[in-house]
Amino acid sequence: MSLLEKSPAPGRMLLDDTSPLTALIEASQTLQSHTEYIIRVQRGVSSDNSWQVIRRYSDFDILNSSLMVCGISLPLPPKKLIGNMDREFIAERQRGLQTYLDSITQHPLISTSLVVKKFLDPNNYSANYAEIALQQVSMFFRSDPKWEVLEPLRDLGWRIRKKYFLIKNKEQSKERFLLSWVDLGPDKFLSDKDLQSAMKLLTNLSTPYLCPLVFSSTSESSALLIRPFSEKGSLRDQICKVKPRESHLKKYCNPKKSQGLELEQIKLYGRQVLEGLKLIHDGGLFFGHLHASNVIVDDDVCRLVDVENGILGVPSFLRPAFTQLRKINTTESIDVFCFGHLLYEMTYGRPPDSVPVDLFPSVPHSGVVSVLQSILSTEACKSGMPTVAALIQTPLFSDVHLKHSEKLQIKVPSRLKEALTSAKGSLEKRLHEEQRLLHQHRRLTRAQSHYGSEEEKKRRKILARKKCRQSACENEEDVSVRNNNNSGSGASSPPTCPSSPTPPSTTEHAPF
DSSP, X not given: OOOSOOOSSTTOOOOOTTSOXXXXXXXXXXXXXXXXXXXXXXXXXXXXSEEEEEEEHHHHHHHHHHGGGGOOOOOOOOOOSSSTTXXXXXXXXXXXXXXXHHHHHSSTTGGGXXXXXXXXXXXXXXXXXXXXXXXXXXXXXXXXXXXXXXXXXXXXXXXXXXXXXEEEETTEEEEEEEEEEEEOOTTOOSOHHHHHHHHHHHHTOOOTTBOOOSEEEEOSSEEEEEEEOOTTOOHHHHHHTOOTTSOHHHHHSSOSSOOOOOXXXXXXXXHHHHHHHHHHHHTTOOOOOOSGGGEEEETTEEEEOOTTHHHHTOOOTXXXXXXXXXXXXXXXXXXXXXXXXXXXXXXXXXXXXXSSOXXXXXXXXXXXXXXXXXXXXXXXXHXXXXXXXXXXXXXXXXXXXXXXXXXXXXXXXXXXXXXXXXXXXXXXXXXXXXXXXXXXXHHHHHHHHHHTSHHHHHHHHHHHHHHHHHHHHHHXXXXXXXXXXHSSSSOOOOOOOTTSOOOOOOOOOOOO
């Protein structure tokens, strides 16, 4: 039975927070003492899904102050106290502010932050998510008083609608646990009853490569989860050499000390992650949320975290990347694509800047590059992903010795397995439709770009001149024919084109 409050607005449209926002300053308007900039914001590729927001320079300045925690120098135009109402200055500042907007909307982490979302889309991001989470958590503690909150962990992860708390069990006062509250997402396709059954299955799960849930509770709109807290943090924390409890923007936007792993660690951790994925797939579950922050390492054993994200329907961090690649169209291929990103980060100490990747920095172990090419290269993204089983058999991972050699499996009741299969199909259908619309948009954009290119303009001018000359020539011929018809009293011979051959004579000749 759920301990969480039911949704106040059942049937509401669930927003995909990973759908990218683009922003274009359409105009500026000068009032008595300041200038306002009118910004057209669009979600995704459809211009129908757009709106206007009005912002002053001071709003941009406040936003930039909030983003200073990232440790990145963002291109905000400087302040100017005198002459800031001059027309030329306003035009120049508008260009600078557009560059600034482009830089924050195109940055993979900054673009997902709540301050940026509120700045561009205040209607959808005006809720106080921390307060909502606190209310839900307080209700839970009233129902189960053995738990106690130690501290909220603010901005621990990138997900806007997920909040974290460090808690303890009063009966085990030395052990620490991580409580998370999260809104259900747009890919939640299980019924409430089936979702509770699936969460119960994951809560009772005990396998070496999946991080266990101690407790879970779901409602129509959200979920509350408790799992052991890792003092060492995630695999990404270890790669970036940062303090686990700090803000994710501070930790990951511009890490100074990040470093790739040694080959033996890459092989061991990679193989263990693949075993975890295989276990999930063989059990009929789906994940889609593999990245270095969702892997914890304890005593040289990797465990996947947030495995429940797939069935809770929350969107994947890498969704904007794989929606552009139509061959990545199943939950299994999504996991392999995410594994490619993880392997790249373990190797080079940072995620890839963009995908596809065809030029890989040199590393002393060519076997890693070979696997990366099979997942992240242009050819791989066009032809399709390898399977998890095929990756396990590659020379990089096949000879890895595992501590847990016994055969692992997740036993899923047949009725729940059918529901999971149906939910998986609905999730993939939504992905296919989004990929179709994106592909259609790209084709239209390319056609418009080609039509407006200088080369195409030249070609059209040449064709227009040819048509004009041809039309002039035909007009001259018509005039010539009319003149011939009007001259002389006899019947005129039929007109022929000057370049046409003389028609053969129809008079019969006597044989020689």
